[in-house]
Amino acid sequence: ETGVTQTPRHLVMGMTNKKSLKCEQHLGHNAMYWYKQSAKKPLELMFVYSLEERVENNSVPSRFSPECPNSSHLFLHLHTLQPEDSALYLCASSPTGYTDTQYFGPGTRLTVL
């Protein structure tokens, strides 16, 4: 595997379910990001981790909980989501912080019923 991978690629969940999204980067980068992409809206930054420390939490509801166990892996834990949370969730990585190019994964298409 190369680049940034995300699993699952598609997820359908009910509002009472708990699920997790996984991101893995094979680029040796130190910063990782979660973005939300909704139709007709710009990409929204959710969380940033640098060297496994969360450095940005962009006013995201607590039903989204990130976890970064090491610099190669990033998780987004989901619980009691709302239908408006349905979107494409993109993971990205960069060598260090925002001064660098961000490399995106293919995303997880999430549908909340």
Next chain:
Amino acid sequence: QKEVEQDPGPLSVPEGAIVSLNCTYSNSAFQYFMWYRQYSRKGPELLMYTYSSGNKEDGRFTAQVDKSSKYISLFIRDSQPSDSATYLCAIRGRGSNYKLTFGKGTLLTVNP
């Protein structure tokens, strides 16, 4: 006023046409300008990156920045069906402030 404005299209052109994609921004502190391309069912990939006013060329692609007008453009010459994708502008201020501001993206279709 939104920080970055981008017409979402869709834009449909015949093969070989010159394509012009544009964004405007409101914050004069923005210093770094990027264009990302996103194919269907894929994540965005960086296409062009510039930090100064003027033109930057890479093959069939030219990125243009006019800081005085707060206006950026991406031109695609001799467009190909493989250029069909969503193009997103992304802008960042100086320093490591961890925030890229994206436009909504423009959906481009190049018809053979």
